[in-house]
Amino acid sequence: xxxxxxxxxxxxxxxxxxxxxxxxxxxxxxxxxxxxxxxxxxxxxxxxxxxxxxxxxxxxxxxxxxxxxxxxxxxxxxxxxxxxxxxxxxxxxxxxxxxxxxxxxxxxxxxxxxxxxxxxxxxxxxxxxxxxxxxxxxxxxxxxxxxxxxxxxxxxxxxxxxxxxxxxxxxxxxxxxxxxxxxxxxxxxxxxxxxxxxxxxxxxxxxxxxxxxxxxxxxxxxxxxxxxxxxxxxxxxxxxxxxxxxxxxxxxxxxxxxxxxxxxxxxxxxxxxxxxxxxxxxxxxxxxxxxxxxxxxxxxxxxxxxxxxxxxxxxxxxxxxxxxxxxxxxxxxxxxxxxxxxxxxxxxxxxxxxxxxxxxxx
Numbered sequence: 001x002x003x004x005x006x007x008x009x010x011x012x013x014x015x016x017x018x019x020x021x022x023x024x025x026x027x028x029x030x031x032x033x034x035x036x037x038x039x040x041x042x043x044x045x046x047x048x049x050x051x052x053x054x055x056x057x058x059x060x061x062x063x064x065x066x067x068x069x070x071x072x073x074x075x076x077x078x079x080x081x082x083x084x085x086x087x088x089x090x091x092x093x094x095x096x097x098x099x100x101x102x103x104x105x106x107x108x109x110x111x112x113x114x115x116x117x118x119x120x121x122x123x124x125x126x127x128x129x130x131x132x133x134x135x136x137x138x139x140x141x142x143x144x145x146x147x148x149x150x151x152x153x154x155x156x157x158x159x160x161x162x163x164x165x166x167x168x169x170x171x172x173x174x175x176x177x178x179x180x181x182x183x184x185x186x187x188x189x190x191x192x193x194x195x196x197x198x199x200x201x202x203x204x205x206x207x208x209x210x211x212x213x214x215x216x217x218x219x220x221x222x223x224x225x226x227x228x229x230x231x232x233x234x235x236x237x238x239x240x241x242x243x244x245x246x247x248x249x250x251x252x253x254x255x256x257x258x259x260x261x262x263x264x265x266x267x268x269x270x271x272x273x274x275x276x277x278x279x280x281x282x283x284x285x286x287x288x289x290x291x292x293x294x295x296x297x298x299x300x301x302x303x304x305x306x307x308x309x310x311x312x313x314x315x316x317x318x319x320x321x322x323x324x325x326x327x328x329x330x331x332x333x334x335x336x337x338x339x340x341x342x343x344x345x346x347x348x349x350x351x352x353x354x355x356x357x358x359x360x361x362x
Contacts, residue, residue, distance in 0.1 A: 006041070006192050011079065013039045013194070019081040019142055024068055024095065025225075026249050026282060028086045028112055029270050031153040032135055034195060036142040040084070042191035043068045044250060045228050045342045046076070056098055062313040063342040064225065065091045072099060082108045082141065088282045089316050110137055116284035119275055127274060131267050150266040156195035158259040163202040164190075165256060170206065172244050172301045174214035180233035180243045187251055188227075218362050219244035221297050223324075224309040224317060226250050231346045232309055232338070232354070239358045244301035247294050253280045281316035290320060291327035298333055304361035305334040307354075312341050334361055 014020050019038040023030075033040045046067050053069035071077055083105065085096035100109040112134050115123040135145055164187065170176040171183065186205045190198050219242040227233055227248060236243060246252050257277040260269040279285030279293050294306060306328055310317045321337060328335045336357040338350055346354075 010039060010041055010192060014079060020079065021082045021084050022077050022080045023084045024086065024092055025064060026086065026088050027114055027254065027274065028084060029131060029134070031150060031157050031270060032138065032145065034153040035150040036138055036145055038142060039192065039194060043071060044191065045226055046071050047343055060313050061091050062311050064311060065095045067342060069095060072103065072105070080107055082110060084110045084112060087111070087113045108141055110134060114274065117286065124271060124275065128267060128271050131270055147266060151262060153195070154260050154266055154269055155262060156199070159199055160190065160195060160202070161255065161257065161259055163199065163206065167202060167206055168245065168252065168256065170210055174217065174242065175211050177209050177211050179237050181230050184227040184233065184251070187255070215242065217242040219301055219303045221245050221247065221294060221301070221303045221306045222309060223247035223294060223306060225311050225314055226342065228342050229340060229345050235346070235351060235354055239355065241358055244303045245297045247297065249280060249282065253278045281320045287320060287323045287327070291324055294324065295331060305336065305357065308335060308337045310337065310339055312339055
């Protein structure tokens with residue numbers, strides 16, 4: 001299956017008249033951008049070495065932020081029409097300030113402040129106001145937002161949710177062939193593909209890789225921000241361990257939310273989606289909620305353990321991990337924590353720890 005090259009795809013869309021927006025992680029109303037004839041291109045883990053970004057950031061900033069900064073400094077974002085910075089964590093917010101206030105890019109910078117827990121009535125009111133404010137600011141650059149186009153974007157988003165859920169369900173049941181790396185390569189194409197192209201890719205992958213007889217393998221749940229470094233996925237495949245499900249911020253925490261209600265006002269539907277998403281550290285979800293979500297994945301898939309693949313210095317995740325491990329321990333679920341850097345591979349010590357963990361759960 002041919003998977004689109006990100007840069008080539010975005011340049012093609014720009015030539016066709018669409019605006020291209022660089023979006024930093026993680027929660028944002030992509031449907032609004034789609035409806036305004038814009039392509040959101042998410043910036044998570046570009047394959048590059050950090051050479052200049054360290055001079056602009058503190059030493060304790062995570063590699064997701066460092067690589068995003070490096071991408072900007074190297075001019076890789078010069079073709080964009082704007083940036084969007086969700087208030088995911090303090091580090092992303094810090095990056096937004098550095099780029100907007102001190103680097104002065106020749107493009108607009110938009111900020112989206114989604115609420116943290118608790119999800120009271122006030123939080124919903126605040127989120128609706130943020131959606132409307134972002135829409136109004138984007139309209140100043142991209143033109144009027146047609147409500148019918150927004151409804152169509154929401155319908156496309158719902159269709160994507162159904163297909164991604166089918167993909168995850170097939171994998172959970174052992175009825176999906178292919179490597180773990182390929183699985184996430186397909187899932188993550190949604191970070192930049194327009195809905196029609198992403199839907200076609202998902203449909204093709206499901207059709208070509210679904211099998212009737214389930215594969216009988218020891219399985220695990222992965223948790224964290226990203227399925228990166230991919231050597232973790234390769235190592236698990238090598239050891240005959242199937243990734244049955246995940247609790248990744250880049251993946252299931254955003255992609256497996258219930259479908260939006262197309263009978264209500266589109267902005268209200270977007271608000272409902274945000275509050276119906278799975279629990280997440282970046283939203284201030286309670287430990288009990290997160291533990292219940294992960295334990296439900298273990299119960300649903302029959303996984304034998306949980307591997308937390310945490311990006312170094314990712315404060316929201318590291319605040320939660322000790323308590324999540326304690327909850328899993330109480331339920332007799334083994335877990336392993338890996339402290340990794342984006343795109344730097346796994347050390348020999350980490351590979352040995354993974355092998356030991358797999359030997360224990362098999």
